[in-house]
Each structure stands twice: as C-alpha cells, then as structure tokens.
Amino acid sequence: MQNQPHQQDQPSAINPRVNAAVAASAGTGKTYLLISRLVRLLLNDAAPASILAVTFTRKAAAEMRERLLLRLQQLATVDENELEKLLHDMDCIVTPALKAQARHLYERVLLSTYAIRITTFHAFCQELLRRFPLEADVPPGYELRENNGLIIEQAWDALALLTTREPRSELAQALHTLFITLGNLDKTQNALQDGFLKHRADWWAYVEHQTEPLEYAYQQLQKIYDYPENPLAVYLNSELDKELRVVVQGLLKNPTATNNKLLDLLATSFTTEHLEYKINLLWSVFFTGEGRPKKLFYAAKILKDLGGQAPQYHAALEFCVARLERAADAHQQQRNHRIQKAWLLAGTALLEQYQRIKQEQRLLDFADLEWRTYQLLNHGDNLTWVHYKLDQQINHLLIDEFQDTNATQWHLLKPLLEEMATQHNNLDDTTRARSVFIVGDTKQSIYSFRRANPALQNTATEWLIKHLNGQRFPLNKSWRSAPLIIECVNAIFKNTLWATHLSDFAHHETHKEFWGRIELLPILRQLETDKSEKNAIPEILRDPLRESLEADDFYYFEGQTIAERIKELIKSGLSFDGSRTLQYKDIMLLIRSRAHLSSYEQALEDAHIPFVSEQRGTLLESLEIQDMVALLNHLIAPYNNLALAQLIKSPLFGGDDNDLQILALRTESTWQARLNAAALEPNSHHVFKYAAQKLTEWHDLSGLLPVHDLLDRIYAEGDVIQRYRRATPQALQQRISSNLNKFIELALSMDAGRYPSLTHFLAELKRLRESDEKLDAPPTDNSRDGVQLMTVHSAKGLEAPLVILADSARSYLNGSNKDSYRVLVDWPTDAAQPNLLLLNLPSALQCNATLHYLDAHREQQTQEEANIFYVAITRAQHMLIVSGSESHNSNFGESWYAAFEQAFENRWSNEETLRYIQQGEVIYLTPQVTHKPSSINKQEEPAAIFIPNIETHISPSKNNADDNESTHDSAAHAAQRERGIALHALLQVMTEPYAPNKNLHTLNCSQEWKNEIETLVRTPALNFIFDPTHYEKAFKEVPITYFSEDGKQVNGVIDRLVMTTDTAWIIDYKTQENIDIAHLAQNAKRYAPQLRHYAKGVQQLWPTKTVRTLIVWTALAVSSEV
Incomplete structure (x- = not known):
C-alpha cells in the first residue's frame, strides 16, 4: 500500500478506550489501523499478555505480528521529528514522557515473558482445549488433523459395511432412497460427505439440547410440509376424472393430430391404476416442459364449436389445471420429505462413524476445535472456573476479518464479550481498562463454503453498541487504488445491475496522486457449433498416439491475447511510480474459478512469460514427486525395473533412451544388476556409474534413517533441486522447488512426526493418491519475477500494480441451482441455534414448501458473487485490464465485462476521454489523469497499439x-x-x-x-x-x-x-x-x-x-x- 491513512481519518477507532466496530472497505488501511490500535494499547500501559488479536489465517497472523514489530522498531529508531509524526498519526498527544515510552516499547515487547497473542481462531481454540482438557472432555495428547479425506473414506466404508450386514434396516433403506432419488452413488456421497459432514457443527448446534436428535429434526421438517397422507389418491380421484371427460368432449370438437394424441393419453389415464404414472401422463397433457399450462386448450375454435357449453368446458379445464398443480406439488412435497428424512438418518450415521474413527485415533479436526471450545465456554460443568481464568488474562480483544466469522465462532466469542460487558456495566469496577475492537468488510465476504456469514458482522456491531457502548466507524477512503479504479468501482456498484446485489455499498473515495488506466481487451466470440457436425463420426479414425485431439480452447486463445498484452507492457518500459519499470511480478492475473486454469498457464508458458500459479490437489501428480516416489520404491524393492527405468531418464541421473536400450540389451536378471555391471565396464557411460553409486549408497541408508532424514541426504548428495531446476523451463522452476520441498515436509509431518518407516510412508502416499483427499501443491515464492496467476479467492488480501481480470465475459449470476447437494442452514444471526437444516436438492426435486429457503440461499450466493467481483477489482493499484471469451450461452449482459462497458457509457459517454476496444484495436481509457510518471509521457493515449513479437x-x-x-x-x-x-x-x-x-x-x-x-x-x-x-x-x-x-x-x-x-x-x-x-x-x-x-x-x-x-x-x- 503506497500511503497510510493519517489521524484525521480515524482518530476515535485508534483510541484504546473506545470499543470500536470498523467497517473497512478494500484498501482503506485496515491493517494499519489495527496495528495502530495495538501500539496505542501498549502506550496505554496494557500488558502484552493481556492483548489477544485473532484473525483467520496463519499468514495474516504472521503479517500482523511482523508489522507490529516493524512499527515498534520504527518508534525506537527514527529521529525525533519522525517519531513525533508517527505518534501524531496515531492520534496521540505527544509529550516527552510519551516519546520516551514509545522508544522503549520495542524492547519491552521483545523481552516480555508473555508475548502479545496474535493468533488464528483455530489456534486460539486449540490453546484453550490444551489448557482445559478435562473440562473440555478432549482426548489427552490429541492430534489435530487438517486433512480428513482418508477418515471420511474410512467412515463411508464403515457405513457401507453396516448396511451390508443389515440390508433391511432403516439405515439401509435410507441409503437406498438416496441412491434411487438422487440418481447415483456420487451424488449420494456428495449429499452426505460434502453436505452433512461439512455442516456437522451446524447439526450439533441444531440438536444440542435434544435427547432424541433425529426425532427432533423430523419434527422440524414436518412443520414446513403440508400434504395429505396419500396425496395422489386424494387428488387423482373420480371428481378429477369427471372434469377430464368434459375436457375430452371439448377436444373432440377440434380433432387435430395433436389433439388426437392428447385424447389417446387421456384415455390411457382413465384406465391406469398406477397413480405416479397417471400424474406424469396428465402433466404431459396439460403442461409444457417449463411447467406452464398449454395454450392449445384455449383455442378459439374449440370455444366457438362448444357454443353454450364453452363456460362448462372452461371451468372444467381450470379445475383440472389447478387440481393437477396441487397434486404434483403435494406428490413432490412427499418425495422431498422422504429424501430429507433419509438424508438426516444416513448423515447422522455417517457422522457417528466419522467421530468414532477420530476418537479411536485420538484425532480432532477444525470443526471439533470450534465446537468443543464453544461447549467449554457456554455449557461446560466448570463454566464459572473457565470464565474466571480467561477473564483474568484477556483485557483487550481485537478480531480481524470479522466478515469471515461463522456462527459457531461468534457464539464461542460471546461469553468473552459478555464478561467484559458485565464489568463495563458495573460502575464499582473501574480497576481494569478493557476494550474490544472488531474490523471487517461485508463486501469482501467470499467464503460461504467455509460457513462464513457476513451478517454476523452487523450483529456483532449492534451487540457492541448495545452492551459495551461501542461505536461504528465506516472507512471508505482507499489508500491502495488510483482514482480511476475507485471511480470505476463506484460506477459499477452504484449505476449498474450490480448495485442491486451489493445493497450496503457506500461511495468510495481515494487520494489524488496515483496515475491509473483501465483497458478492455477484445472479446473472443465463441460460435455455437452445430450438434450434428460436432457429434459426426469421422470417416477415418484418429490415431491418438500420433494425432492430438483438436479442441477449440477459447480460454487458451484468450490467454494468448493476454500474454501478448503483457509482453507489450513489459517492453514499453511502463512505470507507475517512477522508481522502476513494470516487471512480471507486478502483474496479477485473476480468474473466477480453477476450471480453466491450465489453459491460461499453457498460454503464458508458450509465450515464455514466467508465472507463479496455484495448484490444488496436484502434488502427488507432479512429475518430480513421482520420480521421488519411484526412487523410494526402488530403494525398498531393487527388483522394481520400471521404477529404475524412470529414475535413469529423470533429471536425477540425466539418462536417455539410448541408456535404457543399453540396459535392455544386457542379460543380467534384474535391471539393478545390469546397471551395476554396466557401471563396472571400461569406458562406461557416466550415467551408469553415477546412478549405480548413488543408488547403492542410498539403499544402505534406507534401512537406517527415518524417511525425512533419508530424503534430506538424497536432496543434498544428489543436488536434487538444482538438477530438476536445470531441466525445467524458467517459468516452472519455482514450482519444482516448492513441490520438492513440500514433499520432504510431508515426510516429516506424516504420523505427527513419529518417524514412519519407508514402507509405511509409501503406503500412506498410495492411500492419499487413491483417495479424494488430494495434497495441494505449495504456493511458490512471490518474490521471484513472475506473473501471479490465481483465483479471486486466493487473491483476497493481496494487491498488485497491474491486475488482469480474465474470463470476464460470462455471467456468474445465473439462476441455476449450482449448489445442489449442499446444505441450506436457516440460522438467524441473533439465534442460539439453527431453525432448520435442509439438503439443497436439484430443481427437479424441489417443491413449494422449500422454495423460501432456496430463494434465500440464492440471494446470499448472488450477493457473494457481487462481493467476489468487488474483491477482484479492488486488488488493482494503478492499472486494470479486463478480458473475456463470450460463448453463445454466456448471458453477456450480466458479465463483469458488460459491467465495465455500462459503467464507462454511464460515466464518460460524452467525454473525449472515453477510449476502449473498438473493432479489435487496443485503445487506452485514461480519464482525468492528475499525475503521470515520466516514463510514460511519450506513450500518452495512442490511437492503437501494434503488439510485436518479442524475442525471449x-x-x-x-x-x-x-x-x-x-x-x-x-x-x-x-x-x-x-x-x-x-x-x-x-x-x-x-x-x-x-x-x-x-x-x-x-x-x-x-x-x-x-x-x-x-x-x-x-x-x-x-x-x-x-x-x-x-x-x-x-x-x-x-x-x-x-x-x-x-x-x-x-x-x-x-x-x-x-x-x-x-x-x-x-x-x-x-x-x-x-x-x-x-x-x-x-x-x-x-x-x-x-x-x-x-x-x-x-x-x-x-x-x-x-x-x-x-x-x-x-x-x-x-x-x-x-
């Protein structure tokens, strides 16, 4: 962030005597404010150990700790004038005594016996559970398991075993119902694993005080449904048949081909006794595929031919339509209800197995940490004692990123706040200075898949105002982005359709010194392919080994356009602050999802542009890690010829096909024996000598050293990382290094560092590879010169001089139910527990009884999509480039790209400064520039830009x-x-x-x-x-x-x-x-x-x-x- 806010912007929020709730928009100096608050607490003689600052990620906690120490170091080392300025910026009344105190804060904090606790929510919970293990009823010496995919698989296998042993049990019938109605095993597992298990904390809160949890949940379900016991028998009765015959008489008056088909279907409905078949038959007769009544029944010719009987026909038709709608909805409600009950029964059974396995292995996961801490602070047997001990140690509570708080976290915090409120309202207790500070931004809440609820920030703010005389402080002045960027943010979220999705948006301001630019790259138009042509069988079959499958990868083509623009900007010598020219590491390429990440990676790689990308679940699939696994396999099984062949050709030994041919032509029994023999021959190839020597040495060590130490020796003696870097293009070298380091860390962390054997380590890797629990490739070092390619979710909290928004020409606001098989949780922010838990079913299985909950969920998702858009734009400091690929069904009008076009048209349509893409020419949009660095003066607003090939x-x-x-x-x-x-x-x-x-x-x-x-x-x-x-x-x-x-x-x-x-x-x-x-x-x-x-x-x-x-x-x- 280029500049920091001064005291006049937030004097009261920094004051440690004020209980503050800060709503800080993107780039408004939230972290600066929080650090200033911590320094003011220390200047106010708060003991470091009495301060607790909580955030959500280890990275954020580490950054907060680092910036606090940096600020304290500044206070200790700057000259007198600068010291006075720093104190003045923190709204201090500067005195000689205060300056002397500020000089010694750095030393005081470093030498303090008990340091300031700057931690994450989960680390705070873990600290409490380890401190009060008996009161929290946690297993002694428990281990925290961050990845639980293997345990979930074990729990599923245990559940399947139960149903196999008792195929007629209620549980088996429930699973059968889910299989049949949801369609297959994958969807059933999604509903139970990604649905119920992920929301187990919501379930625990839902049935917390119930002796019969399932019965209670069934009763709550029953309240939302309204259908008779046998709805089809009730509605598809003789009364309906009577009215149907009146409709038949009307259709007979107009005997067209279509009407004759309908008459045949109606005749069948009179004779069938299968009610489900009958409702489906009648529905196809009277309703379109979209569920609307067919207009042909109201044809003028029918009504004219009926003459005086037309009113009777019309009444019968209306009766049939209304009756069928009620019958279909009642039938759907019954079906929906049955699925929900089956889901609850199977979900609780799966959860029981999951918790049992963890208990047997003395494991806790993050949900356990939060729930056990919540119970410890709210319902424990030693509640008073626990509160007393905590109350004596926490005087000042600061919570960062409050918009990411979930309901469990909020309810475990409330007891701490209530203790503070008790003292605050006790006029006789003035011995302790205590304070609360929360900061967040509901517009940046984008983690609902982690149960984050931005509405809790407003609830917490109101609670502070009511119980602690707190004050609300909005911050909307950006210190990050150029005026043009912020003006565009204001235009989009106030004057386009996105304004309706971000209702709490307030006008943003910014400083006036920054130069800014926005560019819209040409949209790549995707044409709809004729299905018959697309699915046509070729006359000659393709040989997949020689001829690759041709695919229209429009995302790759878009990536090529982006790559060319990046190369042009790098070559131009563009500078934002005059100190240096634009580098690759100054560029952030953002995408909405990882679905097409590889296409953009390939485009950058083909253009020889170095980049840093995030990969999910790819560690064990990377070639270098597969080589390391092959090496370990060969060390315990030297007869593994395939593993040895892989190693010979790997960068570890640097062989080629000719070396493999030499070994293949030899006659020794195993390839290891052939390698050893070849290495002893005169004039032997250096690859054979080196490989034989190292494999022999490492084989001898494999039985003596733990896996981590063995890999450490191999890495050092074999110069592993450098060998792989030399064999890899520059754009991928940092990823190679990170993956190899992550692998050796995995060896140390597996089994909680209990020195697993090599065989056990390889077996665990095999289980990880075969399971759904994929190991993420580690983030690479952002200090190297490479374009940062990441999702918007990963970019939250980051910033870059130049941000490129890719894949921006399609809508993310579609109304489809894309969260099928997730959980709909009706938990008001002021309630102690949820009102209802529902499985979000596909649209075909929805009914009117659940539409209210589904509509509320869709509204929340739409708001989150607006939040994601807001986060994406506000990462940019100086320059923003928008790119997109529009397909025939992308709903372009709701896209990010269309929002920029509409914002430009609304704001700058009558000004000469409106310059954006026209007929494929890249043209700058640079309205009202107040400051331009000298390095770009010669490039001011060209009419068009020719992008040459750059020799790389x-x-x-x-x-x-x-x-x-x-x-x-x-x-x-x-x-x-x-x-x-x-x-x-x-x-x-x-x-x-x-x-x-x-x-x-x-x-x-x-x-x-x-x-x-x-x-x-x-x-x-x-x-x-x-x-x-x-x-x-x-x-x-x-x-x-x-x-x-x-x-x-x-x-x-x-x-x-x-x-x-x-x-x-x-x-x-x-x-x-x-x-x-x-x-x-x-x-x-x-x-x-x-x-x-x-x-x-x-x-x-x-x-x-x-x-x-x-x-x-x-x-x-x-x-x-x-």
Whole structure:
C-alpha cells in the first residue's frame, strides 16, 4: 500500500478506550489501523499478555505480528521529528514522557515473558482445549488433523459395511432412497460427505439440547410440509376424472393430430391404476416442459364449436389445471420429505462413524476445535472456573476479518464479550481498562463454503453498541487504488445491475496522486457449433498416439491475447511510480474459478512469460514427486525395473533412451544388476556409474534413517533441486522447488512426526493418491519475477500494480441451482441455534414448501458473487485490464465485462476521454489523469497499439538453419536437409558404444553416404573425438538450455561433446557437399555465434575445464576450430 491513512481519518477507532466496530472497505488501511490500535494499547500501559488479536489465517497472523514489530522498531529508531509524526498519526498527544515510552516499547515487547497473542481462531481454540482438557472432555495428547479425506473414506466404508450386514434396516433403506432419488452413488456421497459432514457443527448446534436428535429434526421438517397422507389418491380421484371427460368432449370438437394424441393419453389415464404414472401422463397433457399450462386448450375454435357449453368446458379445464398443480406439488412435497428424512438418518450415521474413527485415533479436526471450545465456554460443568481464568488474562480483544466469522465462532466469542460487558456495566469496577475492537468488510465476504456469514458482522456491531457502548466507524477512503479504479468501482456498484446485489455499498473515495488506466481487451466470440457436425463420426479414425485431439480452447486463445498484452507492457518500459519499470511480478492475473486454469498457464508458458500459479490437489501428480516416489520404491524393492527405468531418464541421473536400450540389451536378471555391471565396464557411460553409486549408497541408508532424514541426504548428495531446476523451463522452476520441498515436509509431518518407516510412508502416499483427499501443491515464492496467476479467492488480501481480470465475459449470476447437494442452514444471526437444516436438492426435486429457503440461499450466493467481483477489482493499484471469451450461452449482459462497458457509457459517454476496444484495436481509457510518471509521457493515449513479437529465447541451431534456408532454393534446400538428417543418423549409429563392429553396410541408405561416414570416423586426425582411447567421456545429441546474461533462454542441441582430462570439445557436424577447402576458415566464422552460445552453456556445467569448439566437415573429413 503506497500511503497510510493519517489521524484525521480515524482518530476515535485508534483510541484504546473506545470499543470500536470498523467497517473497512478494500484498501482503506485496515491493517494499519489495527496495528495502530495495538501500539496505542501498549502506550496505554496494557500488558502484552493481556492483548489477544485473532484473525483467520496463519499468514495474516504472521503479517500482523511482523508489522507490529516493524512499527515498534520504527518508534525506537527514527529521529525525533519522525517519531513525533508517527505518534501524531496515531492520534496521540505527544509529550516527552510519551516519546520516551514509545522508544522503549520495542524492547519491552521483545523481552516480555508473555508475548502479545496474535493468533488464528483455530489456534486460539486449540490453546484453550490444551489448557482445559478435562473440562473440555478432549482426548489427552490429541492430534489435530487438517486433512480428513482418508477418515471420511474410512467412515463411508464403515457405513457401507453396516448396511451390508443389515440390508433391511432403516439405515439401509435410507441409503437406498438416496441412491434411487438422487440418481447415483456420487451424488449420494456428495449429499452426505460434502453436505452433512461439512455442516456437522451446524447439526450439533441444531440438536444440542435434544435427547432424541433425529426425532427432533423430523419434527422440524414436518412443520414446513403440508400434504395429505396419500396425496395422489386424494387428488387423482373420480371428481378429477369427471372434469377430464368434459375436457375430452371439448377436444373432440377440434380433432387435430395433436389433439388426437392428447385424447389417446387421456384415455390411457382413465384406465391406469398406477397413480405416479397417471400424474406424469396428465402433466404431459396439460403442461409444457417449463411447467406452464398449454395454450392449445384455449383455442378459439374449440370455444366457438362448444357454443353454450364453452363456460362448462372452461371451468372444467381450470379445475383440472389447478387440481393437477396441487397434486404434483403435494406428490413432490412427499418425495422431498422422504429424501430429507433419509438424508438426516444416513448423515447422522455417517457422522457417528466419522467421530468414532477420530476418537479411536485420538484425532480432532477444525470443526471439533470450534465446537468443543464453544461447549467449554457456554455449557461446560466448570463454566464459572473457565470464565474466571480467561477473564483474568484477556483485557483487550481485537478480531480481524470479522466478515469471515461463522456462527459457531461468534457464539464461542460471546461469553468473552459478555464478561467484559458485565464489568463495563458495573460502575464499582473501574480497576481494569478493557476494550474490544472488531474490523471487517461485508463486501469482501467470499467464503460461504467455509460457513462464513457476513451478517454476523452487523450483529456483532449492534451487540457492541448495545452492551459495551461501542461505536461504528465506516472507512471508505482507499489508500491502495488510483482514482480511476475507485471511480470505476463506484460506477459499477452504484449505476449498474450490480448495485442491486451489493445493497450496503457506500461511495468510495481515494487520494489524488496515483496515475491509473483501465483497458478492455477484445472479446473472443465463441460460435455455437452445430450438434450434428460436432457429434459426426469421422470417416477415418484418429490415431491418438500420433494425432492430438483438436479442441477449440477459447480460454487458451484468450490467454494468448493476454500474454501478448503483457509482453507489450513489459517492453514499453511502463512505470507507475517512477522508481522502476513494470516487471512480471507486478502483474496479477485473476480468474473466477480453477476450471480453466491450465489453459491460461499453457498460454503464458508458450509465450515464455514466467508465472507463479496455484495448484490444488496436484502434488502427488507432479512429475518430480513421482520420480521421488519411484526412487523410494526402488530403494525398498531393487527388483522394481520400471521404477529404475524412470529414475535413469529423470533429471536425477540425466539418462536417455539410448541408456535404457543399453540396459535392455544386457542379460543380467534384474535391471539393478545390469546397471551395476554396466557401471563396472571400461569406458562406461557416466550415467551408469553415477546412478549405480548413488543408488547403492542410498539403499544402505534406507534401512537406517527415518524417511525425512533419508530424503534430506538424497536432496543434498544428489543436488536434487538444482538438477530438476536445470531441466525445467524458467517459468516452472519455482514450482519444482516448492513441490520438492513440500514433499520432504510431508515426510516429516506424516504420523505427527513419529518417524514412519519407508514402507509405511509409501503406503500412506498410495492411500492419499487413491483417495479424494488430494495434497495441494505449495504456493511458490512471490518474490521471484513472475506473473501471479490465481483465483479471486486466493487473491483476497493481496494487491498488485497491474491486475488482469480474465474470463470476464460470462455471467456468474445465473439462476441455476449450482449448489445442489449442499446444505441450506436457516440460522438467524441473533439465534442460539439453527431453525432448520435442509439438503439443497436439484430443481427437479424441489417443491413449494422449500422454495423460501432456496430463494434465500440464492440471494446470499448472488450477493457473494457481487462481493467476489468487488474483491477482484479492488486488488488493482494503478492499472486494470479486463478480458473475456463470450460463448453463445454466456448471458453477456450480466458479465463483469458488460459491467465495465455500462459503467464507462454511464460515466464518460460524452467525454473525449472515453477510449476502449473498438473493432479489435487496443485503445487506452485514461480519464482525468492528475499525475503521470515520466516514463510514460511519450506513450500518452495512442490511437492503437501494434503488439510485436518479442524475442525471449535464442535457438542457435535454428538461427543458422534459417540463414542457410534463405540462400537456397526450396528444392536444393530439401535435398540438403535430407542429406544432413541421414548423415547425422549414421554418425549416431557409428559412435554407439554397443555397436560391435561399427559396420554401416547393413543400414538402408545411400552407399555413398555410408562410405563418407566410415572415412570420417577412421580419419587419424579425428581420432581424438571418435576413438574412445583418446578421451574420458563422449556425449551425442546433447540438449542444452540456459539463460543468458540478458535473461533470454538459450536452447540448442550439441552434435557431440567430448571430454578429456582438462578440455571439453564441442563438435558441430556440417554436412554441405560442395565446400571449398580454401575457404574453410571463412565458412567456419559464419557459425561462430552459434558455437559461442554452446560454449557459454558448457562452461557453466564444467567451469574447471577449457571449452573448445570444433566444426567437422563431413564431406572433407577435416575439422576447423572456431
């Protein structure tokens, strides 16, 4: 954040004597305010141990702790003028005594026996449970389990076993009902695992004081349904049949083909005794697919032909329609009720198994932490004692990100607040200074899937005002974003359809110094494909091994457009503050969901743009981790030939297919034996020697060291991380390092650090891979220069000079029930427990009795989508780019992109400053710029921008090939190319170490070319590069990749690399036929740049050797050193 708010913006909220509830919009200095409040508490002589600050993530807690110490360090080290300014900004009355006190705060906090507690909600709960284990009834020495996927699977297996043993039990019938009505096993598991289990804390609160929880839940369900005991028998009776016959007489008056079909269906309905079949039959007769009455029954011809009987027909028709609607809804209510009861029964049974397994293993999860703490503070047997002990230690409570609080957390906090309120209202107790400070922003609540309820912030604010004489402090002045960005935020959330979804939005202000820019990139239009063409069977089947499936990946195409714009901006030298130009790490690319993350990653990677991306559930699927697992498998099972083959080709040992062929041709029993034998032979390939040596050493250690220590040794001795980084493109190097480090951390954390055996560790990895509990790849280091590619949820709390909103041309406000099989919880914020828990069923299974709850849920989801949009925009400091791909059914009018267009049209339609995308031209929108850095003065508002290709890598061989191609006609060049490929292949075979007689006459190619190569390799002057007795090692077709001093990636292939004791010879074959021997030196100079690139790379690999470069002219059997 560029600047920090001054005292006049929030003087009272900083005051430690004020109980404050702060509603802080994005970028308004919330963290600055919270740190200032902490410093003011310390300046007010609050003991560090009496302060408790709670937030929601470890990262946020660590940042808060770091910034507090940094502020205290500033107070201790700045000069007198700066010290007075800092104190003045915190609304202090500056005196010599206060300045002296401020100077010593840093030392006081660091040397305090009991530090300020800056922690997360879950860490606070864990602290209380460990402090009061008997009172909380938690298992002694319990372990906290953060990932519970395996336990859920075990609980499901236990549930399945129960129903298998008792197939006629109520539980088995309930599961059968869910299978049949929901459609399959996956949906049933979603309803129970992702639905009931995830909301187990809501269930515990729902039935907290009930002796018969299920019966109570059934009774609550019964209250919302209103249908007779046998609804179809009640409504589909003779009375309905009588009116149906009147309708039949009307249809007979107009005997069209359609009406005749309807008459046949009606005739069938009179004879069937199956009521469910009858209701479905009659519904298809009278109603459209959308559930509306068909208009054909009201045709003018029918009414005219009926004459005086028309009123009777019309009344009968209205009766039938109304009766069928009531029958269908009553039937649907009965069905819905049956599903809900089955879900509750199966859900409680699954929860029972889940809790049993955890209890047997002495495990607690996060939901247990919150619920046990809630019970400890609200209903424990030693409630007074616990409150007394806590009350003596917590005088000042600060809660950050309050909009992310869930109901359980709010109700466990209330006892602490009530104790403070008791003292506050006790006029005789003035001995202790106590305070409460909460801060949050309901507009940034985007974690409903974690049960977050933003309405609790308003409830908590009202509670503070009522019981603690608290005050409300709104903050709407941004210190993060440029005026243009904030003006756009105001326009979108006040003047577009998004205003209706963010009802509590208040006008934002900002400082006036920042330069800003917004760009709308051209929308990629997706055309609707003809289904018959799309599903057509091709005449010739595709070979999947040779021909990839062509797909119109519009997200990849959009990513290409974004990548080109990024490259243009980087090349332009754009600067936001004048201190440095734009770098990749200044750019944040945001997407709404991870569904198409890989497409954007591929586009950036293909454009050679370094990026940092977040991956979910991909750790064990990454290639480098699969190599590490293969290594560990091979250490405990040396006969695992496949694992060894994988290791030989991995960057760990750097082998290739030729090395595998050598081992495959050997006759020893196992590949490990073949490797050991090959390593002992004279002139053995270095890959075999190195692999045999290391695998033997690590195998001996595998039975002696714990897994973590073994991996630590392997990483160090094998230089594992650097080997993988060198074999990986720069854009992916940081991810490789993070994954390898995460793997070794996993070895330490598994089994709570109880030193699992190698076999147990591998078995656990196998279970993790096969289960639904996927291990996330770790976040990479954001300090490296790479575009940050992440979801909006992950970006919350972050900021960037340039933010790109991708996939912005489709609506996220669709009315579909996309949260099917989740739980609808009716829990008013002022209630101690929920009123009702319902499974959110698909639209086809909904009924009128549950629509009220579904509508409320959809309204909450719509508001959260608006919150996500708000969070996405407000990450930008200076520049915002909006991009999108519009499909034929994307509902563009409700998209983010359309909101920007509407905001621009409403605000700037009559001003010359309106500049945005027109006919594919990238044009700047830069209204009312008050400050522009010097570095962009020459680029002010161009009419259009040409985006050139930017050279980001060097291919020496390709560059020379291009030069050659330009000097030959196409036919001659093709012939020369064929000759070059053939001669290189012949040289490959001739220099193979396992070619026994090096006889080329059996190969199918030109005899002239064979003779040329035989002459070449037998030339005495070239023995030092072809005769193994003249060198230590030789490599052929050596790929080389490195980054030059100017950051460009160099890629190439060295034809042959020969190593002697002190020299590395780089050999480059030239296969031209008509070479004048008198001009060899002149011709060789053409290739000097290519060989210099190779030499620089080889020198990095072998810094102690002299690197020399040599061109071998195959047609002349001579060489030229360059």
